[in-house]
């Protein structure tokens with residue numbers, strides 16, 4: 001056994017999503033986060049395409065992303081509720097001490113995609129595995145995180161703020177991972193009994 005089964009199970013089971021509004025003033029160790037990103041990449045990857053791209057943002061870019069998301073949430077509507085929600089989102093996102101934007105790059109005009117269109121979906125699957133690796137590594141470092149798909153990528157300025165070089169659909173945003181420290185933990189979700197989800201033939205004669 002490489003790490004104890006009990007420790008690994010505890011790591012997976014105890015990871016919880018934390019809201020960026022829960023993060024306190026303690027600065028996360030961004031060098032640790034950078035190293036976690038490097039390790040997280042070691043996920044299963046059909047055709048060895050290495051599709052994930054990471055953008056580890058600084059405070060000014062995080063603020064900008066928060067501002068852009070506020071504009072997306074508010075839209076053009078004069079609706080007071082939306083304006084208030086947008087302001088809250090801007091404050092919540094902008095004050096996060098850390099943010100990683102994870103994108104998935106697949107060249108849609110490549111020979112691989114022409115011969116194996118499924119590679120697009122497989123690349124997404126690899127990126128999702130990488131995100132979970134990353135969440136677990138951060139959790140083990142005592143760094144809380146949230147995977148968000150809030151559609152800030154719809155903002156016309158988003159790619160320029162983050163520095164994403166390739167246009168969609170080749171490079172698409174799959175996760176905004178907010179991270180920081182907090183004393184708060186969300187209660188664990190309830191899961192349906194495994195019998196409802198697993199067809200177990202392992203004891204068949």
Ligand SMILES: Cc1cc2nc3c(=O)[nH]c(=O)nc-3n(C[C@H](O)[C@H](O)[C@H](O)COP(=O)(O)O)c2cc1C
Nearest residue numbers: 015016017018146147148149150151174186188189
């Ligand atoms: C692909 C993906 C997208 C998510 N997007 C959001 C989001 O936009 N906003 C949000 O509040 N949570 C988002 N989450 C977090 C989930 O809501 C969270 O994982 C779920 O409530 C279960 O909680 P847990 O992570 O503590 O187990 C996302 C999670 C995944 C995997």
